[in-house]
Amino acid sequence: MTPGARLQAAIELLDEVEVTPRPADAVISAFFRARRFIGAKDRAAVAETVYGVLRRHARLRWWFQHAGGFPITARTLLIADQILAQGRPADHLDKLFSGGRFAPEQFSQNEIRLANKLEGHTLDHPDMPDDVAVECPEWASGLLREFYGDRFVTELAALLDPAPLDLRTNTVKGDRDAAIAALAAGGIEGEVTRWSPFGIRVHGRPPLASTDAFKNGLIEIQDEGSQLIGLLTDAQPGHQVVDFCSGAGGKALAIAAGMNNKGRLVACDVLEKRLKRAAERLRRAGLHNVETRPLSSERDPWVKRHKGKFDRVLVDAPCTGTGTWRRNPDSRWRLLGPGLEELLKLQHSILDSASRLVKPGGRLIFATCSLLPQENEHQIDAFLAAHPDFTVKPVDELWPTAVGTASPGTGNYMRLSPARHGTDGFFAAVLERGSAME
Template sequence: MTPAARLSAAIEVIGTLLAERRPAADVLKDWGRSHRFAGSGDRAALSSLVYDALRRRASAAWIMGERVGEESPRALLLGTLRLARGLDVEAIAALCDGARFAPEPLNADERARLAAASLDDAPAHVRGDYPEWLDAPLAAVFGEARAEEGAALAERAPLDLRVNTLKGGVDKAARQLAHLHPGAGNWSPLALRIALEADGKAPPLTAEPAYLKGLVEIQDEGSQIAAILAAPPRGGQVLDLCAGGGGKTLELAALMDGAGQLYAYDDDLRRLAPIHERVQRAGAHNVQVRSPRGRGPGREDVLEDLTGRMDLVLVDAPCTGTGTWRRNPDAKWRMRPGALVERVKEQAEILDAAVCFVKPGGRLAYVTCSLLDEENVGQVRAFLERHPGFRVVPPAEAVLSLGERGMALREAALDRPEGLLLSPRRTSTDGFFVSLMVRDA
């Protein structure tokens, strides 16, 4: 496919997305099935262009004189080429020459708007490329910097790896992946970061021997930090109550040096399914997976024997995922206020359920990949009111588990009494909130 044909295909895919409100990955997969002639390079280029358009949806529409919810797929892609790809008017016009498989030529209005391409008078939610209804919640957290925070969330995310210390050290992993030119992480001593190609394409990491043998896992540095701050005790008893596919479970196992006992649970069997193969590949022999049995209130309690025994309970809570918009840009445009309300309710229920497992003197780590106070600071405050036997570990104390990097991280992140908030703009990671609480002895 020519670049012009790829642009036409992107306009088609975006049109489907706007009309059907389906996940971008599903729409792109369907497009690939119905266009078998497109090679892997074409599909990768198309995917990159579509995701760039979703990242810059509000600002791209704005410079073309349109607004989110009313914009045309063509306007969105033209604005994306100007803002996200940095193409000038003539370069865009060369792609839109009306030839076979190419978009129609630019009209006078499109040329003028692409030439101006100014966001100077745009409101914060446009400059930050996020839904207008989220402006107030983000302002409550970031104030006048909310547009800059949103803009950072509209950039491409890097490829971060976590070195599995059960299989080897960072130097060993760096040597095995030297052809990918990995750099050290900014905060996590376990992190390696690989730069993406110019079009945002990531290398096929899952085909690398270092990955297949369990030496490295794909994990954002912010997620790595969250597990490190939780500080699982070597030889202790730890419960990962919302384990999902096991990303943080595997890191906790490595941080415990394979000693003690780590229990991994999730109430959704589908989310939990990948963990078994991943645990085996990582060599995490101290992990015991507890799968839910039955449905509804009468389901068998597979965690009953853990009551009052845990040194640490990690609640990596289901959330709106606002901190992961760099990786899931379409999710921010499909998100609705009702989803936030539902997540807040669900988080409170999970936190309350976690209490019974924490032994006296034990710790409860609450983690979200959200930037919103309703899911973070507000959730912790409400929990402490319901459970006065817990207290927050001050972030200045919690970051000590990162050693010398900890204090620098605290300076970079948003330090709140209830916990630490990471964001792409502040820490070059996904957005994560981490709160560590201790139960009275």
């Protein structure tokens, strides 16, 4: 594709993201599946351009107002991003918008004025409010400011850049050194992660799906923080375990591998399609101690029938996903599911119901990929007040045995952020049930 054709494809894709009520990554995948004639390098370039515009959503729109209130469209957003973020001169960009075959239509008079207004500027500006500069939506700003205080800008700024690519070694298939060697044989450089003993951080965005290490199940794509939640579950061979909100099974895969294929892990979710994807991943990983269980809701009768039967119950609760904004930049601005208030009620109900599965002396692990204390510490406080038979097991005390690396030292709970730990934003609490049930 020519540079102009790449820009036109990016404009079309931005339009689709805007009008399609699905996460941007799903829209982008569908866009390229329908256009298999677009080569790998061109797909990567177009996707990078689109994600760049999505990451700079608030700042670009601020510039439109600052420049005089120009109309915002996919075309004008791309023009502004190319000038402000990529540093392209207006006259060079004008040539790419040539109106030729596969290229964008020529600049309108309004677009010429916009380009001339923006030329010579960069994306940042001293008059830009902090919320805009760190791409924080209004609905989350007050809550995060209250929690982070003078670290608000530092913490939120760390969510602006793309996330690194982390892999988890599947210990059923081999060890981390073997995985790094297998990747290196395919020309992919990786290094050990700081916190997870099974993690590998890969440079760039290599085609992992085509590697032998991926095909034979030696590696799985999983953020380092997510790996740590699986490790804190501390499920042992022979344990009975439930992953209550399993989704596509990323944490279930890690937990099952840690159990060395011994015992039983039940992966539950209300979305059966996700569980089917999990089953495919489990087969590739060589894991056979996992069964999938679709639930009608968090109050499914299956929960009552299995009351008090499990050593470990993981609740990776649905949440706002504020800790994953660097992976899903559009989720800051597009409400595609329940809002915060609905999520808080759902989390409370899920945690209450799932706790029934925990046997005396067993553990309940609650986790989110949220930075908001309302979805994390506050939920634990409310749960403990209503369930006095559960107590907190401090994460710092569990870490040496459950994880085995240097602890990030976050106290009773695991609270990770990109700024402090280089992972996505995650929270985890480990609660142990007393010897007698309510």
